[in-house]
Structures are given as structure tokens and as C-alpha cells.
Amino acid sequence: MKTRTLGQSGIEITAIGLGTNYVGGHNLYENVDEDEGVRLVQRAVDLGVTFIDTADVYGLGRSEELVGKALAGRRDQVVLATKGANRFGAAGSGPSNDPAYLRSALEASLKRLGVDHVDLYYIHRPDETTPPEEAFGALMRFKEEGLIRAAGVSNFSVDQMKAAMKAGPIDALQSRYNLLQREVEADTLAFCAEHGIAFVPWGPLAYGLLGGRYGRDFKLSEKDWRHRSGAFDAGVFERNMDIVDGLRSISESTHVPIAHLATQWLMSRPAVASVITGAKTAAQVEDNVHAARATVSAATIERITALAGG
Numbered sequence: 671m672k673t674r675t676l677g678q679s680g681i682e683i684t685a686i687g688l689g690t691n692y693v694g695g696h697n698l699y700e701n702v703d704e705d706e707g708v709r710l711v712q713r714a715v716d717l718g719v720t721f722i723d724t725a726d727v728y729g730l731g732r733s734e735e736l737v738g739k740a741l742a743g744r745r746d747q748v749v750l751a752t753k754g755a756n757r758f759g760a761a762g763s764g765p766s767n768d769p770a771y772l773r774s775a776l777e778a779s780l781k782r783l784g785v786d787h788v789d790l791y792y793i794h795r796p797d798e799t800t801p802p803e804e805a806f807g808a809l810m811r812f813k814e815e816g817l818i819r820a821a822g823v824s825n826f827s828v829d830q831m832k833a834a835m836k837a838g839p840i841d842a843l844q845s846r847y848n849l850l851q852r853e854v855e856a857d858t859l860a861f862c863a864e865h866g867i868a869f870v871p872w873g874p875l876a877y878g879l880l881g882g883r884y885g886r887d888f889k890l891s892e893k894d895w896r897h898r899s900g901a902f903d904a905g906v907f908e909r910n911m912d913i914v915d916g917l918r919s920i921s922e923s924t925h926v927p928i929a930h931l932a933t934q935w936l937m938s939r940p941a942v943a944s945v946i947t948g949a950k951t952a953a954q955v956e957d958n959v960h961a962a963r964a965t966v967s968a969a970t971i972e973r974i975t976a977l978a979g980g
């Protein structure tokens with residue numbers, strides 16, 4: 671599988687990674703199957719996916735526990751990334767980038783994952799009070815102490831990244847990006863490319879919409895976190911389904927499945943380092959690995975871009 675370098679860390683990651691917010695993600699999805707969650711992580715590693723993405727807040731710690739269980743005995747085969755900054759449980763609620771809080775969050779993550787370090791640690795989201803350089807400075811200390819090998823931020827603006835970089839190099843930015851939601855094209859991707867920051871898009875299949883399985887009558891359950899993604903809002907959803915229909919006709923003429931077209935399109939974008947598609951089953955993991963190997967011409971990529979507004 672193709673690999674890319676994780677920012678300035680020298681760490682190599684596969685161009686397809688695995689997102690695990692479904693794995694143990696009882697606070698995000700209904701009817702979460704924990705056994706399948708463990709299986710799908712193991713299937714990804716079996717198939718050569720080395721970049722595994724989790725966060726402390728997925729399942730309020732449960733995702734990290736299950737990812738740790740799935741990787742037992744195979745820790746050295748993967749580049750393991752997690753995130754902290756969303757308080758939960760006894761720590762309260764809401765974001766905190768306070769260095770002392772980030773340290774306690776990282777220590778708890780290491781314990782749940784059953785590891786002595788993670789390869790990449792992200793500040794999951796900015797808070798409104800901590801200066802980004804102070805927050806990111808904490809990650810520089812974690813790196814010196816060997817608790818993390820690379821440092822990243824998630825959902826930071828360009829200005830927030832500029833401030834954070836006063837403390838040290840950002841290896842990765844994780845923010846929302848898919849064919850239907852392209853805000854990061856305004857200035858973020860170019861900034862990442864200029865500064866050697868690996869861009870990791872979250873929601874790469876637009877939470878399933880770009881998997882091509884949903885019809886216009888699709889409704890999320892009340893509990894599903896994807897209500898907050900914006901992609902299913904009234905008005906927006908209809909426009910998104912128009913684009914999915916356009917993608918369907920490209921799929922019919924190229925014989926490349928819709929999900930593979932959407933993945934290849936992201937892989938072709940500047941600064942995108944690894945597409946961390948979330949999966950609910952081992953079969954989806956297998957399909958997403960195939961997506962990385964699909965052959966899609968430059969002309970088809972251009973057609974897809976034009977379809978989504980150029």
C-alpha cells in the first residue's frame with residue numbers, strides 16, 4: 671500500500687488509515703457491535719493498514735479500550751493516533767486545552783490503550799481560552815518525554831495553527847473534508863502543504879453519504895452524532911444527494927464504485943496524507959483498502975471536482 675510521511679516526524683503512514691469512532695462508540699451511534707469493532711481493527715492491520723485513528727471521547731474511553739484490545743501483541747505494526755481535549759466523566763464537559771488537563775487526558779488514553787506511548791497525539795479541538803502556543807507547548811513536552819512521537823491538532827484554523835507553531839512543528843492537522851464539504855480548500859490545505867503538515871481528512875465518505883447506499887428517504891436516528899456534521903441538514907441533504915447521483919453516473923461509466931471514487935478524489939488533493947475512513951464492519955474495511963488501489967484517471971478526477979462545484 672502507498673505510504674506518506676507524517677509531517678516532519680519521519681514516521682510513514684499508509685494512504686488509507688482506519689477511523690474508529692464506531693468502535694465502542696456508544697455515545698455516537700446506536701446498536702454498536704463491540705465484537706465487530708475489534709474484528710474490523712484486526713482486519714485492517716491484517717490487510718496492511720498501519721494508521722489507526724481513535725480519540726478518548728469515542729465511547730467515552732471505550733474505543734481506546736477496544737482498539738488496545740484489538741492491537742494486543744501487534745502494537746509495533748501500527749502508527750497509533752489518539753486525541754484529547756473533550757472533557758468527559760469526572761473531568762467535566764466541553765473542550766479544554768489546559769496543559770495540565772491535556773497531560774491527564776493523555777495519561778488516561780495510554781492506560782486505556784495499554785501502551786507506553788502513542789505515535790501521534792492531537793489536540794482534538796481548540797478551546798476559547800488557552801493560547802494555542804501554550805496548549806501545543808504541552809505536546810512538545812510530551813514528545814521530549816517519549817509519551818508521543820508526533821504532535822498534531824484537529825479542527826484548528828490557520829491562525830490557530832500559526833500560533834501553535836510558535837511552540838514547535840505541527841506534524842498533522844485533522845479536519846473535516848470530503849467531496850461534499852470543502853471549506854478547508856479556502857486556505858487550510860495550502861497552509862498545510864506550505865508547512866509540511868500532513869492533512870488527515872475526517873468524514874471522508876461524508877459519514878456514509880458517499881458510500882452510495884443511502885436514498886433520499888434516509889433518516890438518522892435521534893442519537894446519531896452525524897446530525898452535527900451538517901451533511902444531513904434540510905436543504906443541504908438534497909443538494910448532497912444530487913452530487914451523489916452525479917457520482918453514480920460517473921461510477922456507471924467508469925465501473926469504479928462510488929466510495930472508491932470519493933476516496934481516490936481525496937487522495938488526489940494537495941496535502942492529504944491519509945484517508946481515515948470509518949468502518950462499521952470488517953467488510954467495509956476490506957472495501958476501503960480496495961478503494962486505495964482503484965485506478966481512476968486524472969480526467970475522471972476532474973469530472974468529480976466539476977460535479978461538486980469545481
Ligand SMILES: NC(=O)c1ccc[n+]([C@@H]2O[C@H](COP(=O)([O-])OP(=O)(O)OC[C@H]3O[C@@H](n4cnc5c(N)ncnc54)[C@H](OP(=O)(O)O)[C@@H]3O)[C@@H](O)[C@H]2O)c1
Nearest residue numbers: 689690691872873874875876877878881929947948954957
Ligand atoms: N477530529 C474530529 O473532530 C473527527 C470528527 C469525526 C470523525 N473523526 C475521525 O474520522 C474518522 C472518519 O470519519 P467518520 O467515520 O465520521 O465518517 P466517514 O469515514 O466519512 O464515514 C464512515 C461511514 O461510512 C460508511 N462506510 C464506510 N466504509 C464504507 C464503504 N466501503 N462503502 C460504503 N459505506 C461505507 C459507514 O456507515 P454506514 O455503514 O452506516 O453507511 C461508516 O460508518 C472517524 O472514524 C474518526 O476516527 C474525527
